[in-house]
Structures are given as C-alpha cells and as structure tokens.
Amino acid sequence: MTDLAADREPVRVERATKASRIFALVAIVVLAVLVSLPWWSDAGWMRLVAEMAYYVALAQLWNLLAGYAGLVSVGQQAYVGLGGYMLFYLTGVWNVNVYVALLLAGPFAGLVSIPVSFAVFRLRGAYFAIGTWVVSEVFSLLASLILVLGAGSGLSLTVPILQEISSDRDVRDTVLYLMTLGASLFVFGIVYFLLRSRHGLALTAIRDSEPASASLGVNTFRTKFIIYVATAACTGLIGGLIFLQKLRISPEAGFSINDWTVVVIFMVVIGGIGTLEGPFIGMLVYIVLRELLADYGTYYLILLGVIAIVIMLKAPMGLWGWVVHRFDLQLFPVGRRLALKPDQSKR
Amino acid sequence: MQWLNILIQGSLLGGIYALFAIGLSLSFGIMRLVNIAHGDFIVLSGYVALVVVQGTGLDPFSSLLIVVPVMFIVGYVLQRGLLNQTLSGGLLPPLLVTFGISIIIQNGLLQGFGAYDHRLQEGPIETASLHLPGSIDIGVFPLLVFAVAILSIASLQFLFYRTGLGRAFRAVSDDAYTAELMGIDNRKLYALALGIAMVFTAIAGVLFGIRTIFDPAAGPIRLILAFEAVIIGGLGSLWGTLVGGIVLGIAQSVGAALDPTWQILAGHLAFLAILIVRPNGLFPRTRD
Amino acid sequence: MTLLRTQNLSAFYGDFQALFGIDVTVEQGETVAIIGANGAGKTTLLRSIAGALTTAPQSVLFDDAPIGDKTPHDIVRLGIAMVPEGRRLFQSLSVEENLMLGAHSGRAGPWSLKRVYELFPRLHELRHLPSTSLSGGQQQMAAVGRALMSNPRLLLCDELSLGLAPVIIRDIYQCLGAIIGEGTTVVLVEQDINRALDASTRFYCLQEGRLALTAPTKNFDRAALTAAYFGM
Numbered sequence: 001m002t003d004l005a006a007d008r009e010p011v012r013v014e015r016a017t018k019a020s021r022i023f024a025l026v027a028i029v030v031l032a033v034l035v036s037l038p039w040w041s042d043a044g045w046m047r048l049v050a051e052m053a054y055y056v057a058l059a060q061l062w063n064l065l066a067g068y069a070g071l072v073s074v075g076q077q078a079y080v081g082l083g084g085y086m087l088f089y090l091t092g093v094w095n096v097n098v099y100v101a102l103l104l105a106g107p108f109a110g111l112v113s114i115p116v117s118f119a120v121f122r123l124r125g126a127y128f129a130i131g132t133w134v135v136s137e138v139f140s141l142l143a144s145l146i147l148v149l150g151a152g153s154g155l156s157l158t159v160p161i162l163q164e165i166s167s168d169r170d171v172r173d174t175v176l177y178l179m180t181l182g183a184s185l186f187v188f189g190i191v192y193f194l195l196r197s198r199h200g201l202a203l204t205a206i207r208d209s210e211p212a213s214a215s216l217g218v219n220t221f222r223t224k225f226i227i228y229v230a231t232a233a234c235t236g237l238i239g240g241l242i243f244l245q246k247l248r249i250s251p252e253a254g255f256s257i258n259d260w261t262v263v264v265i266f267m268v269v270i271g272g273i274g275t276l277e278g279p280f281i282g283m284l285v286y287i288v289l290r291e292l293l294a295d296y297g298t299y300y301l302i303l304l305g306v307i308a309i310v311i312m313l314k315a316p317m318g319l320w321g322w323v324v325h326r327f328d329l330q331l332f333p334v335g336r337r338l339a340l341k342p343d344q345s346k347r
Numbered sequence: 348m349q350w351l352n353i354l355i356q357g358s359l360l361g362g363i364y365a366l367f368a369i370g371l372s373l374s375f376g377i378m379r380l381v382n383i384a385h386g387d388f389i390v391l392s393g394y395v396a397l398v399v400v401q402g403t404g405l406d407p408f409s410s411l412l413i414v415v416p417v418m419f420i421v422g423y424v425l426q427r428g429l430l431n432q433t434l435s436g437g438l439l440p441p442l443l444v445t446f447g448i449s450i451i452i453q454n455g456l457l458q459g460f461g462a463y464d465h466r467l468q469e470g471p472i473e474t475a476s477l478h479l480p481g482s483i484d485i486g487v488f489p490l491l492v493f494a495v496a497i498l499s500i501a502s503l504q505f506l507f508y509r510t511g512l513g514r515a516f517r518a519v520s521d522d523a524y525t526a527e528l529m530g531i532d533n534r535k536l537y538a539l540a541l542g543i544a545m546v547f548t549a550i551a552g553v554l555f556g557i558r559t560i561f562d563p564a565a566g567p568i569r570l571i572l573a574f575e576a577v578i579i580g581g582l583g584s585l586w587g588t589l590v591g592g593i594v595l596g597i598a599q600s601v602g603a604a605l606d607p608t609w610q611i612l613a614g615h616l617a618f619l620a621i622l623i624v625r626p627n628g629l630f631p632r633t634r635d
Numbered sequence: 636m637t638l639l640r641t642q643n644l645s646a647f648y649g650d651f652q653a654l655f656g657i658d659v660t661v662e663q664g665e666t667v668a669i670i671g672a673n674g675a676g677k678t679t680l681l682r683s684i685a686g687a688l689t690t691a692p693q694s695v696l697f698d699d700a701p702i703g704d705k706t707p708h709d710i711v712r713l714g715i716a717m718v719p720e721g722r723r724l725f726q727s728l729s730v731e732e733n734l735m736l737g738a739h740s741g742r743a744g745p746w747s748l749k750r751v752y753e754l755f756p757r758l759h760e761l762r763h764l765p766s767t768s769l770s771g772g773q774q775q776m777a778a779v780g781r782a783l784m785s786n787p788r789l790l791l792c793d794e795l796s797l798g799l800a801p802v803i804i805r806d807i808y809q810c811l812g813a814i815i816g817e818g819t820t821v822v823l824v825e826q827d828i829n830r831a832l833d834a835s836t837r838f839y840c841l842q843e844g845r846l847a848l849t850a851p852t853k854n855f856d857r858a859a860l861t862a863a864y865f866g867m
Contacts (some may be wrong), residue, residue, distance in 0.1 A: 072442060074383075119619050122626035123578070126381030126442050130574045131622070134615055137571065141612040257567070262450065269443055298454040305450035312443045313432055511735070517727045518736050525723040528685055530711035530740030530785055 023331040034181060038174040046177040050245065052287055053184035057238050058260065059267040059279035060191045061231045067274035068195065068203040069227045072125075075132025077261050078116075078139045079109040079232045081254030083239030085143060088155040088249050093148060098164045102179075102240050109236020113229050121225070133257070140255035154250030162247075180241050187234045192276065194230075199223060262304075269308055272318030277331050281320050352483055353600045359486070360596030362493030363558065365589040366551035367573035368580075369499055370544035372588050375577075377520050377540040378426075378434060380441050384449035386570030388545065391452055392418055392552025393561050394460060396467055407467040407557050415549045422545030427538035434537070449566065456563035467556040492554050496592070499547055500585045506543075516540065568611070575618040581628025590629060594621070637699075638663045638820050639684065639715075639789055644694040644703075646676075646683045653679040655844045661789070666821045668831035668852065671841035672864060677824040678720055680841070681791045684822070685717045686710040697789070711740045716787035720794045720824075722778040724766040730777050731762040737784030744786025745817065751780040754810055772803035776810065789820045796827045808834055828860070842866045 037046060058076070066072045083105040090101035120131040144152045166172045194200055202223050205212070239260075243249045253259070263286060271282025286304075293300040315322055367389060374380045382388070395417055399410040425448075433440035475487040507513035519526040519536055527533050555561070555569070572595065580591025595614050602613020621628075639661040646654040654676050661667050669677045682688040684695055686707035695703040702710055716737075724733050734751055752759040755776045761769060766777060775795060782790060795811070796804045808830060815821055815834075825831035832838060832852045840848040840863045848863035 066439075070438070072438060074446075119622050122622055125438050126383070127574070127578065129383075129442060130381070130571065131578075133567075134571055134575070134618065137568075138612065138615045138619070141615070145608060145612070262446075265443070265446070273439065298458040301454040302451050302458075305447040305454070308450075309429075309444050309447040312440050312447070313429075316436060316440060511739070514728065514732050514736055515739060517732075518725045521725045521727050522723060524687070525719055525725070526736075527707040528687060528711070528717050528719060529736055529781065530708045531736075532706070532708045 020331050031185075035178070038177055043170075043173050046173055047245075048287075050177050050180040052283055053180050054238050054242055055264065055267065055286070056279055056283045057184040057187040058235065058264045059271070059283055060188055060276070061234055061238075062261075062264050063268045063273060063275075063279050064191050064194070064227060065231050067268065067278075068200070069224050070206060071224060071228060072129050073132040074129045074257070074261055074265075075120075075134070075136040076231070076235055076264070077255050077257050077259070078132070078136035079113065079235035080239035080242065080260045081136075081139060081143065081249075081251070082109045082112055083236030084243030084249045084254045085149060085155075086236070087240040087244060088157065089149060091161045092155055092158065098161050098244070102237070102244065105240030106233045106237030109239070110229050110233030113232030116232075117225055117228050121221075121228075136255055136257065140251045143254065144251040150250070152251065154248060154253070157244070157247045176241075176245050180245070183237060183241055187238065190230070190234060194227075195276065199226070203227070266304055266308055268318075270311055270318055272320030272322075272324070273316075275318070275320050275324065278318050278320040282318070285319070349604070351481070353604050354597060355483065355485060356489070357597030357600030358593045359489035359493050360599060361576075361589065361591075361593030362489065362496040362596075363551070363555060364572050364576045364592035364595050365496040366492065366499065366547065366554065366592075367569055368576040368588045368592060369496075369503070369551070369585065370548040371570075371573045372577050372582075372585060373503075373544040373547075374541055376583060377516050378537050380430065380434065380541075381445070382541075382544075383442060383445040383570065384452055384566070385445075385548070385573060386568065387449045387452040387456075387566030388418070388421075388548050389552040389555060389569045389573075390561055390563065390566045391456065392549040393467065393556035394456055394465070394563075395549075396553045396556060397460075397465055400467060407469050407553055410467075411550065411553055414553060415546050418545040418549035418552075419542040422548075423538045423542035426541035427534065430541065431534050431537055453563050453566060460563060462562060462564075464560040464562050465556070466560045467553065469557045473557060488558060492558070495550065495554065496589060499550065500589055503547075503585055512539075572614070575614065578628055579618060579621050581631035584630045587628065587630035594629070636663045637661070638697070639822070640696045640699075641680075641684070642694050642696065644680070644683060644690060646679050646688050646690055648679075648688075653844050654683065657841075657844075657846055659839055659846075661820060661822055663788075663820055664818055665837065666815050666823060666835045668823045668825060668835035668838040669841060670825055670828055670831050670838060670864065671847075673826070674843070675841040676844040677841055678793055679844075681717065681793050681822070681824055684710075685715060685791060708740065711785055711787075712742065714742065714786070714788035715791065716782040716785045716789070717791045718775075718778050718782045718793060718795065721797065722771075722774045724769075724774055724777055724781070726765070726767050728766060729763050730758055730766050730769065733766050733777055733781050734758075734762075734784055737781035740785050742786040746783045746786050748784070751783055754783075754813060755780055770803075771799050772807065775799060775803075775807055779807070779810070779814075783814065787819065789822065790814065791822050791824075793824045794826065795823070796825060796830055804830065828864070840864055 034049060037049060058080070062073070062076055065076070086105040086108045087101050090096040090104060091098050096104075116135050120128055120135060123131040143149050149155065162172060165175050195203070206220050206223060239254075243254065246253070267282030267286050268279055269282070270285050271280065272278030289300070289304070293303065311318060317325060370388070371382065371385050374382050392414055396407055396410045396414045399405060399413050400407055403410070429444065430441065433444050472491070473488055477485045477487060477490070479485060507517060515526070515531050515536060518529070519531060519533055523533055576592040576595050577588050578591070579594050580587035580589070595617065598617030599610045599614040603610035637660055639659075641657055641659045644654055644657040644659075645652065657676075657680060659667075659680070669680060671677050679688065683690050683703070686702065686705050686709070690703040692701040692703040695701070697713060697715065702713065725736065728736065731748070734748060752762075757773060758776055758780060761773060766774065769777065779792070779795075792811070795807055799807070804827070811821070811834060823831055823835055832855070835852050837851050838849065839846060840860065842863065843866065847866065848860065
C-alpha cells in the first residue's frame with residue numbers, strides 16, 4: 001500500500017543541501033580544533049574563544065526570539081544577570097555545589113520569565129521591547145537594594161567555591177572553557193532542533209504572518225510563550241557561566257544592557273537576522289572590530305551604531321542574508337526542499 | 348498631612364513625566380514610530396542648552412529660544428532624511444535604527460562632554476517654594492513645570508482639533524494610504540510631526556536639566572519614564588498621558604516616602620501592576 | 636481632447652503582475668466605465684492612475700504629461716481625485732472635517748463646502764458627527780464630496796455601489812449625474828454592470844489583467860459583454 005503511494009509521488013522532502021553536507025564536515029573539524037585548544041594554547045586564547053562561544057549562544061537565543069518568534073526584546077540582560085546572581089547566591093549563601101548551582105541557574109531564570117511574560121506579552125512591537133527593558137531595570141534595582149545579594153557592590157566568588165572545580169588553576173581554566181564551549185553547543189543544539197521541528201515551521205509562519213498562521217491553527221501565543229521561557233532559561237545558564245568566569249557580579253555588570261543586549265543585537269543584525277548562520281558571522285565581525293578598534297573607546301561604539309543603522313537601511317537581511325539572497329545557500333539545514341525523485345521506469 | 352504632601356509632590360512630578368512623554372506619544376500616534384532614542388534627545392536638548400548658556404550667557408529659560416528651533420530642525424531632518432525610510436520595513440528597522448541613534452548620541456555626548464554631571468542653573472526659582480497652611484510646601488519650579496505640561500498638551504489639542512494641519516495629522520494617523528490619495532504629502536507631514544515632537548522634547552530637556560543633574564547616560568531612564576507614563580495613561584490620549592504621569596509620580600513619591608532608594612523601583616512596580624491589570628491603560632483611545 | 640491615456644500599462648505587486656499592457660483613453664467630459672470580475676485588475680488600474688501604485692512614467696499620461704511614477708499627492712495637485720473602494724473616510728474626523736481635508740491640496744475651482752452640501756443636503760445635517768456614525772450610503776456621499784473638494788478634472792470612482800442598497804445606489808448615481816453634468820470627467824469602476832453602463836458613454840472590460848473588450852455603451856449587446864466579462 002505504502003509502496004504504491006510512494007511510487008506515485010514525484011517529489012520527496014529533503015532536509016540537507018550539498019552545501020550543508022560539506023559545511024557539516026568543516027564544522028566538525030573546527031569543533032575538534034576548538035575542543036583541543038587547552039592543550040596547545042594559553043589562557044588568553046581560551047578566554048577569548050570562551051567569550052566568542054557565549055556571545056554566539058546569546059546571539060542565537062536573541063535571534064530565535066526576535067528573528068523567528070518576532071519578539072524583539074531589549075531586556076534579555078535580565079536573565080543573564082538572574083543566572084549569574086543565582087549562581088553566586090546558591091554557592092555563596094547556601095553552599096550549594098557549584099555544578100549544581102550552575103545547573104539550577106537556567107531553570108530558575110526560566111521560571112522567573114513565566115510571570116514576566118504575563119506582563120510583557122500585553123505589549124506589542126516596540127512597546128514590548130521597552131517593557132522587557134523595564135523588567136530588566138526592576139531586577140537590577142532589586143539586586144542593588146537586597147543586602148544578601150551584596151546590594152550595590154555585588155558579590156564575589158570565593159576561593160573555596162572555585163576549588164570545587166579544581167585547586168589547580170590550569171585545570172580550572174580548562175574545565176570552565178570546555179563547559180562554556182559545551183553550553184554554547186547545547187544552546188545552539190536547542191535552537192537548531194527547535195527550528196528544524198514542527199515548532200520551527202510554526203515560528204516561520206508566525207514570523208511571516210501572524211494572522212494567517214493563527215487562522216491555520218497555529219497557536220501563536222503558546223508558541224511564543226514556550227520560546228520566551230526556553231530562551232530565558234538558556235540565557236540564564238549562559239549568564240551563570242559568564243559570571244562564573246568573571247568571578248564577580250554586581251547589578252551594573254549583571255544587568256548591563258550594553259554588554260548583553262546592545263552587543264548581541266549588533267551581532268545578530270550585522271550577521272543576518274532570522275538565519276542560523278548570521279549570529280556566527282555577526283560575532284566574528286564584532287570581535288574583529290573590537291580587537292582592532294577598542295583603543296578608540298567611544299568612537300568605536302559610535303561606529304557600531306552607524307554600521308547597525310546602515311545595515312538596517314541598506315541590507316536589512318545582514319551579511320548572511322545577502323549571501324542567501326545571492327547564492328541561495330543554506331549551511332544549517334532547517335528548511336524543507338522539494339526534490340524530484342529519480343525517474344522510476346518500472347511502470 | 349504627610350499623605351497629602353505625597354500626593355501633591357507626586358502629582359507635580361507627573362508634570363515632568365508628562366512632558367517627557369509628549370514627544371514619544373506624538374511620534375507613535377502619528378507615524379507608529381517608537382523612538383528608542385527619545386530619552387537621549389531629551390538629554391541632548393539639555394546639553395544644547397548648556398552650550399548656549401555657556402556660549403551666550405543667557406539663562407536656561409531664555410536659551411529655549413535657540414534650543415527649541417534647533418531641536419525642531421534636528422527632528423525634521425532626522426525624520427525626512429533617515430527615519431522616513433524605516434517606516435515601511437516592519438517592526439525591526441525603526442526600532443534598530445533608533446537604537447543605533449541612541450548609542451551614537453550617548454557616546455557622542457560622552458566624547459564631547461565627558462562622563463561628568465552637569466546642570467543648568469536658573470537661579471532662585473529652583474528652590475523657591477510656596478508655603479501653604481497645614482505645613483505643605485509646594486516648590487515653585489515643579490509647579491511651573493506642571494503648568495508647562497498642561498499648557499503644552501492644551502496647545503497640542505488645539506493644533507490637532509482646530510487647525511488644518513492637525514486635521515491632516517489625524518487623517519494620516521487614521522489611514523496613511525488614503526491620506527496620500529487625498530493630496531497629503533506624508534513624508535513632509537511625518538517630518539513636521541517629529542519636529543514638533545522635538546519642540547516639546549527640548550522644553551522637557553531644559554526644564555529637566557534645571558531640576559536635576561544629567562550626564563550622557565541619562566537618556567534611557569527618561570525613555571522608560573516617558574514610556575511608563577504613556578502606557579499607564581493609555582495610548583492615543585495626551586490628557587491620558589498627563590494622568591499617567593501623575594499616577595507614576597505618585598507611585599514614586601509613595602516609594603520614596605518609605606525609603607528614598609525605592610523611588611524609581613516603586614514607579615516600575617506600579618507600572619507593571621497596571622500593565623497586568625489594565626493592559627490598555629487608564630484612558631485608552633487608539634484602536635491600533 | 637484626450638484628458639487621460641494609458642500606454643501599454645503594466646502593474647506589479649512585488650513579483651505578481653496584475654495588469655498586462657493596458658491601453659485606455661478618456662476624453663475630456665466623458666464618463667468611462669471599467670468593468671470586470673473580482674481580481675480583473677480594475678482597482679489596480681485606478682491605483683496606477685492615482686499614483687498609489689508606481690508604474691513606468693510614460694505608461695500613464697495626463698494632459699499628455701507622464702505621471703506614471705508621480706506620488707499620489709502630486710497627482711491630486713494635477714487634478715485627479717479618487718473615491719476609494721470601501722469609502723475609507725477618516726475615522727477620527729467628523730464629516731465636515733473629512734470634506735475639508737479633501738481640499739488639502741488647495742486646488743481652485745467650482746467645488747466648495749457650500750456646493751458639496753448643496754449636492755448632498757443630508758451631509759449638511761450630519762456634518763459635525765463622526766464619520767463612523769454615518770450609514771453606508773451617507774459615507775459614500777461624503778467620500779464623493781471629499782474627492783470633489785480637491786476640484787478635480789478627473790474623478791476616479793472605485794465601486795460606488797459596494798455594499799449599498801439599490802435605492803441608495805440610485806440616489807448616488809443621480810448625484811453623479813449632476814457632477815457629470817458640470818463637465819467633470821469620470822472613470823467609473825463597477826461590478827454592477829447595468830449601473831456602470833447606464834452612467835457611461837464608453838466602457839472597457841478587463842479580464843485577468845488584460846483588456847477583453849471596449850466599445851461605446853449605447854445599445855451594446857449584453858451577451859457579447861457577458862462573454863468578455865467571464866472570458867469565454
């Protein structure tokens with residue numbers, strides 16, 4: 001029965017493209033190199049690559065939220081700070097094992113995002129954006145007022161906590177580096193998995209037209225809600241890792257809109273919003289620019305602002321979007337293509 | 348009496364918040380544009396006034412004669428030259444472009460003026476107060492600001508409901524497509540709208556600069572306060588924005604009375620509570 | 636004298652082509668009807684003329700001057716006014732404010748608030764009411780009045796009869812007769828074929844973006860028209 005039906009269909013649904021298969025091989029090689037980094041490089045490089053890893057993760061998450069679910073949040077720093085503070089609080093005040101605390105940071109951020117969504121989902125568009133910003137400010141203010149969280153000066157990671165990872169500094173650096181790499185991969189995996197699944201298709205539909213997709217039975221509210229909470233949880237996890245490596249957290253640093261939102265948005269927009277490849281490219285552009293121009297302080301930030309504006313006006317699809325448009329390329333296969341089956345002349 | 352004082356101070360505070368909000372309300376109402384850099388333009392106006400005051404020796408109030416036209420032109424050119432192009436691209440372009448502008452203004456001010464605090468000095472009026480029976484003191488300056496807020500809204504209502512230009516603004520706000528078919532040049536009207544919004548932003552910036560110290564990074568919180576006033580009051584109603592500002596001011600005053608460091612937080616929490624309970628604000632008008 | 640002429644007019648919505656090389660002429664003082672089924676391209680044609688849709692400059696000529704790429708507000712200034720499909724009165728404005736808005740372009744001519752009220756006396760009584768509180772027929776009259784306030788040389792009417800009761804439609808077309816009597820050139824888009832043909836001197840029939848038939852309306856064979864309408 002099935003054979004008959006399959007014979008009759010002239011097309012089949014394909015996921016991968018030739019380019020994506022080649023790219024998968026390249027990616028594996030690059031990953032192997034990165035994993036082996038601790039054994040042939042120094043702490044400085046590990047720190048840089050770790051930073052690149054967590055920025056990519058944050059960018060992928062923001063892209064999922066804004067580029068796919070249409071939820072443009074300017075308040076994700078709330079969950080970065082939340083994850084960081086949870087880690088410091090659990091280890092510092094409750095003497096929880098550092099690994100356990102890290103594992104709890106994400107889910108905690110996710111839980112907090114649930115009541116937050118009740119408030120901010122009442123707003124649309126740019127007002128939603130500002131609303132998320134207000135929420136972040138609330139967290140920041142609360143953190144600066146609560147004594148047990150260190151109030152304005154924040155908290156530090158004490159040596160005993162660090163020694164739970166290892167007493168050897170080099171081993172510690174390696175463990176933290178590999179954990180960050182792993183977490184980033186994990187986050188990317190979740191994003192990739194979501195987009196490849198039915199939910200991803202729903203998201204793309206919502207992104208293209210919310211009323212249309214709603215009329216086809218896509219539960220837009222539930223989809224957005226799930227994405228928002230999942231993103232918050234992952235962001236919290238990354239936040240915990242970031243501050244585990246920074247060793248200190250304060251309201252200003254933990255909830256810094258410049259560090260965790262402005263830079264992230266820049267990466268996504270430059271790289272190509274609404275694409276999986278974009279955040280990688282945007283992150284590379286940002287890091288390169290920063291390494292080259294950081295000495296110029298405020299001029300460098302002004303330049304970032306100008307670049308973002310120009311891209312939005314002239315190439316709103318970002319660098320990768322331009323490539324896709326020009327070459328019809330997709331490295332991470334999330335789309336579905338119809339391919340013609342080879343001719344079956346058995347009939 | 349303590350409570351009466353809180354109510355009065357809070358209400359007067361609402362005046363400056365309403366002034367912050369006018370520009371935001373205008374640009375959203377007419378062009379559906381939310382200017383993320385709005386707060387930074389308030390601060391920018393303060394710095395422009397500072398330059399004028401230091402350069403000409405004028406007092407801040409008089410400097411408005413220069414600051415207002417300058418900011419009008421800034422708004423007109425910005426809309427005409429840049430923001431008009433973002434209006435047809437959906438949600439992201441206006442948001443991200445104004446975000447970029449915000450970063451540019453903040454860092455430009457930082458580069459030009461340094462990270463220091465500044466203030467505009469107007470003189471004795473800053474601390475003068477009226478002494479009312481029942482040991483209630485009302486600051487003259489906050490009262491002045493409140494009066495300016497009322498005057499501003501009243502004049503805008505006059506513009507919108509009794510002039511041909513206002514009629515055109517309302518038409519464009521209703522249906523930009525048909526407005527153009529009736530002979531309205533939308534692009535020019537949008538530029539005019541932002542110019543007018545900047546006029547009130549400039550006034551707010553100068554008054555704010557007299558009342559409080561400011562620095563290049565003071566923009567975002569102004570945006571948030573303006574935004575909260577607009578949302579609490581309800582989109583589409585300027586008088587509603589005044590009420591929203593008053594509610595915000597009172598919430599903050601209550602918080603401050605409990606503990607001065609809780610002032611801003613109290614405002615945020617009141618905003619979030621109202622948002623959950625009355626998502627369309629207290630006096631919603633727009634259908635959008 | 637030819638007031639309006641389209642030359643090989645093709646119109647696109649993005650990648651979708653809605654009109655394929657349309658040639659239409661409208662002489663001064665004429666009333667021309669554009670008829671066709673839903674989706675035939677009638678509204679697209681009017682939009683192209685009014686400037687809401689940008690086309691090649693030479694594909695639309697008004698007074699022999701190319702206007703294909705001009706903005707709608709410039710075209711209003713030149714003397715073309717549209718009564719849009721579905722009326723589209725401004726909801727925040729009262730009836731009178733809607734009419735006054737029609738005069739925004741400042742063109743001089745015989746039409747004024749007073750004259751519009753003479754043509755539509757009912758509107759005068761309702762003038763201070765919000766436009767949303769009017770009935771369909773009254774809204775249609777207001778929409779026509781609003782277009783007239785710009786003193787157009789060419790009036791484009793898109794589906795005047797849409798959603799209205801036959802009695803009301805009759806009234807509106809009677810007023811249209813008065814407008815035509817003043818010498819205004821009118822292009823009429825209608826799904827109601829009989830109405831359109833009764834009011835016009837010539838007609839064009841569109842079918843899927845192409846010109847299927849054109850002829851003077853006097854004594855025209857309805858059977859041939861039906862064939863062209865449905866593309867048979």
